[in-house]
Amino acid sequence: MxxxxxxxxxxxxxxxxxxxxxxxxxxHYTDDISRPRQTWAYFLRSPHAHARIRAIDTAQAEQAPGVVAIFTGKHVAADKLGGLICGWTVSSKDGTPMKVGPHPILALDTVRYVGDHVAMVVAETLADARAASELIEVNYEPLPATVSLDTCQSGNAEQVHPEAPRNTCFEWELGNKPETEAAFAKAARIVKLDLKNNRLIPNAMEPRAALGEYDKGSGIYTLHTTSQNPHVARLVLSAFVGVAPEHKLRVIAPDVGGGFGSKIFIYAEETACVWAAAKVGRPIKWTSDRSEAFLSDAHGRDHLSHAELALDDNGKFLALRVKTIANLGAYLSTFSASVPTYLYGTLLSGQYDIPAIYVEVDGVYTHTAPVDAYRGAGRPEATYLVERMVETAARETGINPAEIRRRNYIRTFPHQTPVIMNYDAGDYEASLDAAMKAIDYAGFPARKSEAARRGKLRGIGMSSYIEACGLAPSAAVGSLGAGVGLxxxxxxxxxxxxxxxxxxxxxxxxxxxxxxxxxxxxxxxxxxxxxxxxxxxxxxxxxxxxxxxxxxxxxxxxxxxxxxxxxxxxxxxxxxxxxxxxxxxxxxxxxxxxxxxxxxxxxxxxxxxxxxxxxxxxxxxxxxxxxxxxxxxDPTNFTFPAGCHICEVEIDPDTGITRIEKFVAVDDFGTIVNPMIVEGQVHGGIAQGIGQALLEHGIYDAESGQLVTGSYMDYCMPRADDLPSFTLGFTKTVSPSNPLGMKGCGEAGAIASPPAIVNAITDALGIRDIEMPATPARVWSAIQAATPRAAAE
Structure with a gap:
């Protein structure tokens, strides 16, 4: 070159x-595109988390000004369209396939979350469509809703899908259980922790949008849509939904204003728009407003886990066992089954040479919006669990957090983990050393003392992360249940x-x-x-x-x-x-x-x-x-970006407000083509990680299933004054799995930052754990609950 x-x-x-x-x-975004004789779509959504639809009366709405057509699930069924699919198959540990409930484009007889699609109004203007939707009379029979991960598998919990008893889609396992149990039996110390990974609601700058067209002369359908993978959208819409043969369907994703995973999937709105365009003989446009986005965009994370780490007398890790309940929401989204399984369980070795690992994951349905990939997709959940366990182990053994990591780092490559992945290259200690130097780790005790003189609490936390990127190779992901090659x-x-x-x-x-x-x-x-x-x-x-x-x-x-x-x-x-x-x-x-x-x-x-x-x-x-x-x-292996992020926080004990004073990220991305763009990607990822750690939380009311955090008034996004200036650094080991030696950088910040922040907060407070988001109220409550000695320290 x-x-x-x-x-x-x-x-x-x-x-x-x-x-x-x-x-x-x-x-040139989807909403910038307009067509001659264009109509507008508005979706009537369920106000109930769970209800039976007894009847839908559209007669009065059909007579409203500007209305072109109204479609319900019966119209979709009459055209024999298939439902939306999950493109990744997971089997339970007993060998049975995952239990998949139907995911209709428009609800036919039951709604399963607030925001579920009930009817589609097509009108001359958006205002006409919205006004007409208010005239549709839906006779609902409200039913109890299952929302909580703590109770969704209980015998008396309301069922989301009859096909999935106990609301359990799959009971998956990975690793060697007998070896793991044997390692625990000889352990000198066992560290245990219950962890929650909070539910996140993606908020890309551009909401989702779609414009469906049909050319009667050629028989060609065209869909403009906000998609991260238009070819996969065309494949699903043709081969599985049955909108049109693939050679008669064109999908165009123009400029897209942010995705973060939430625009990978095939959604009901874009499907309905392109299908109905042929029914009305005119283009149909739909653009989500932010309220719709909160309700219907696929959410992320939402895990409940119990983890145990076995160590010997010298602080060496012997084994890890994990049981996780992963929320899938009301329906399986396009890649949802893969996220808490093969994108999560396979990364539970972290950067560490852990001889034995056994993980069980129950994927469960609840009456909430579908949950799927969100920036990092499974890797943030794995890193959070591993790095919180490592930090807890350091505190319980009295070993310095950096030292316990050094003792357990993988040093010889390639390295076969007990959970499928074969790491090809890395130098984890180099990133740790560089990060500690950049943040002046040795000078932290003096800064902590100075903060204490001002009546503040100061803490420091680190996160040594690894992720599998370059998703790929086709043979590997095919053997793991992927419906397509990568x-x-x-x-x-x-x-x-x-x-x-x-x-x-x-x-x-x-x-x-x-x-x-x-x-x-x-x-x-x-x-x-x-x-x-x-x-x-x-x-x-x-x-x-x-x-x-x-x-x-x-x-x-x-x-x-x-x-x-x-x-x-x-x-x-x-x-x-x-x-x-x-x-x-x-x-x-x-x-x-x-x-x-x-x-x-x-x-x-x-x-x-x-x-x-x-x-x-x-x-x-x-x-x-x-x-x-x-x-x-078609690559020969995944790539494995890795690094070390260190966060230093200062907390006001009177208010519980946490301020990030320093944040250092040292990453190994292999070959970097444009360092300015890479730095921007890391900045954005850290910002999202700070949002998860301190501010963001998608909350449903446990009784009604209503989304409590349904707007920016309730769902707190990070702002500029919530973020510090980041100090970035890079180390480099070249990936042997592709000709450029690249590893990937887009998700690292969102993966590594939450555990570093929570480790820093718990260090400052002298406590074992605090749930994300660590809001001022939660931090203040933790301070009040702590012993006077721990609070002072």
């Missing part, structure tokens, strides 16, 4: 190409003038792909970034792709581009050899120029590109005209 003289190559902090159009209001595709098109179009199956929703991918191509071809255009998000342009989630766009998406570039270079060298009358093996390509080794013969990139299309005198058997190549890339 060439070093760009202009400073645009790999490793350079190039400003994002896409930002100009975003900050000048020229982005390869990626790319096509590199060189135009006659030498500029380049790159079609990628990845999708950008804020990560800066248009810049990062262009940097890769410009660095490889020795051309300015302005000559590179990145194309994504349209199933009619890109052959097929698996989208963006799990920090896979670099390790998998860019690796596909590298493979396509390899093919382009191979063909270009053949053309250069022909033009310069040389042997192919004598052609050298560097800094955008082809030269014949040992001579002064050369050919610039632009001239080569034009020659590829003029094709004068090509030997037809060896070289075809044109310069366009595609590739699919």
């Amino acid at each position: 060439s070093d760009q003289a202009s400073g645009e190559g790999i490793g350079q902090p190039v400003r994002r190409k896409e930002d100009f159009r975003f900050i000048t209001g020229n982005g 390869w990626e595709s790319a096509e590199v098109r060189v135009n006659p003038t030498g500029n380049v179009e790159v079609l990628t199956g990845s999708h950008s929703h804020g990560q800066g792909h248009e810049t990062t991918f262009a940097q890769l191509v410009a660095s490889r071809l020795g051309i300015p970034m302005e000559q590179v255009e990145i194309v994504h998000g349209d199933t009619d342009k890109v052959q097929f792709g698996m989208g963006t989630y799990g920090s896979r766009s670099g390790a998998v998406g860019m690796s596909a581009i590298v493979k396509a570039l390899d093919k382009v270079e191979t063909k270009a060298k053949k053309i250069a050899a022909h033009l310069m009358e040389a042997a192919v093996e004598d052609i050298v390509f560097e800094n955008g120029t082809f030269t014949v080794q040992g001579t002064d013969k050369s050919l610039p990139w632009a001239q080569l590109a034009l020659s590829a299309y003029t094709a004068h005198g090509f030997p037809s058997a060896d070289i075809e005209p044109g310069l366009k190549e595609g590739a699919f890339y």
Whole structure:
């Protein structure tokens, strides 16, 4: 790869190409798109967490001004459309498959959470549709609701789906139970902790939206939607829901204003809009308002766990056993079964050499919004559990938190964990050392004493995290129940003038792909970034792709581009050899120029590109005209970003207000293409982690099943003054699992920060645990409950 003289190559902090159009209001989002004769959709949603639908009377609503049509579950059933699916299959420990309740597009006879879709009103304007929805009369028979994870599996709990007795979708296990029990039997010390991972409600800047169209002449359906993986959306809508054959369905995801996992899934609204467009013969547009988003976007996290860690006399970890109840909500969302199982249980070894691990996970239904992947997806839950256990073990043994981690770090790679994953490369102690130096860990006792003189409590906590990224490989995830392979595709098109179009199956929703991918191509071809255009998000342009989630766009998406570039270079060298009358093996390509080794013969990139299309005198058997190549890339392993985050807090004992005084993150992301973009990703992830640790909590009323935190008045998002200035650092071990040595950076901040913050708070208060979010009220109550000695310390 060439070093760009202009400073645009790999490793350079190039400003994002896409930002100009975003900050000048020229982005192209789904809600920006309008069509001739467009109508608007509004969804009537259930006010009950659980109720039987006795009847739906739409007669009066159908006569309301502007109404074009009204659809209910009976219309969907009459067209024989399938329901929404879960694309990942999990089996229980007895070998039986998970118990899946139906997930209808529009409720047919029962609603199962507040916000469930009851009817769809299509009208000339959104105001007309909303007004007409108020005239629909639904005869509900309210039923008891099951909300609490503590009681949902009890014999007298109300059933969400009759197909799933005790509201249990699966009882999954991973690891070796006999070995784990044997290790516990010989342990010198057993550390136990009950942990909750609080429910989070995604709040991307752009709410979900959809615009469905149908062309009667061609029979083609087109769906514009806020999706992180438009190809998978098309596959599900065609193969499983049955909206249209795949070649008659085009899905376009234009600019997307944030996803964080919540826009991976196939939802009822977009499905209904594209299906109903053919019924009314006009385009149908829907844009969620924020109240709808709180109710109906898939939520995240929501685990209840009991964990036990066995140690020997020297503080070495012998075994870990975990029992987790994971909330799946009322229906299985697209990837929900994988999150608390194969994206959680497989990371419970953390960075540590734990000889034996056994984990049980019960996936349960409740009368709440579906729960699925949210930034990190299973990895934050695993890291939180492991790092809270390690911190607790340090305190109970009297071993310094840094030292107990050092004693147990994995040091030899590759390393096979007891829970499937094979870690390929890492240097965990390097990240720990760098983080401790950056935060001045040795100087903390003096800062704690100074804070005490001011009447404040000060604490410090760390988190050594690891995650599995680059989701992948297809054979591995297929064996674990994934319904699709997780390869990626790319096509590199060189135009006659030498500029380049790159079609990628990845999708950008804020990560800066248009810049990062262009940097890769410009660095490889020795051309300015302005000559590179990145194309994504349209199933009619890109052959097929698996989208963006799990920090896979670099390790998998860019690796596909590298493979396509390899093919382009191979063909270009053949053309250069022909033009310069040389042997192919004598052609050298560097800094955008082809030269014949040992001579002064050369050919610039632009001239080569034009020659590829003029094709004068090509030997037809060896070289075809044109310069366009595609590739699919299926990685050999996951990638394993890792690092150490350390948080220092100061607490006012009179108010319980926690202030983050210092936050240091040192991460190993392998090869970094654009450090400025990576730093932005880490900043954003930490901000979300701070939100979970201190502020955010999705709460349902235990009796009625109503969402109590249904707006920004009740659901507290972090603001600028809640966040400190972050100190970032990087260590580097190269991943051997992809040609660029990349690992992924998009989720690290959200994974590592919550346990570091809670470890710091519990250190300051001298207590074993505090539930997230550690709000001022909870912190103040913990201070009041603590002993005078612990509170003073």
